[in-house]
Amino acid sequence: MCFYDQNRMACGDYKWGHFRQHCSKEYRTGETCGMRLVMQTIEIGDKCRICQKIDTKKRSIRKEEEKIKRWNRESGRRASIEKAEEDIYRLQQEIYNLECERQSRQHQLW
Structure with a gap:
């Protein structure tokens, strides 16, 4: 001890x-x-490494959503929209995995 x-x-x-x-x-x-x-x-005033990664991925999702809104106003951008939606889905999965990792780290202490 x-x-x-x-x-x-x-x-x-x-x-x-x-x-x-x-x-x-x-x-x-x-x-x-x-x-x-x-x-x-x-x-310490900073967030942990996992939370920083989650914040970065959430910002990326917001950027992709803004692109999709802009492309919906335009025509002929269906392939770009589909790729952006796939990227959003992938980022959401990564966020979920990071949140699970954070949860498991917090429960290790107890």
């Missing part, structure tokens, strides 16, 4: 920070026992 800093992101996710103190169970110099306890929690 060695002590580490915990960096908590704005989205609620966390990552382990620097090692701070050995516990009484570990007697070898330079080794840790493997269990991590929080020494202090450091709040």
Whole structure:
């Protein structure tokens, strides 16, 4: 039960920070026992890597939707619209997978 800093992101996710103190169970110099306890929690204003990827993909979806609206006003752009719809579907699947990954990471702590 060695002590580490915990960096908590704005989205609620966390990552382990620097090692701070050995516990009484570990007697070898330079080794840790493997269990991590929080020494202090450091709040970070940024979102985690997964949330940043989700935000990027959501922006891409909005851009594709704007293109589709513009192309619907024009004529003869059916192939472009279909490709944009496929891209939106693919991005939605990627967002779903990232959200599942984020959920599983949050439940690992408990």
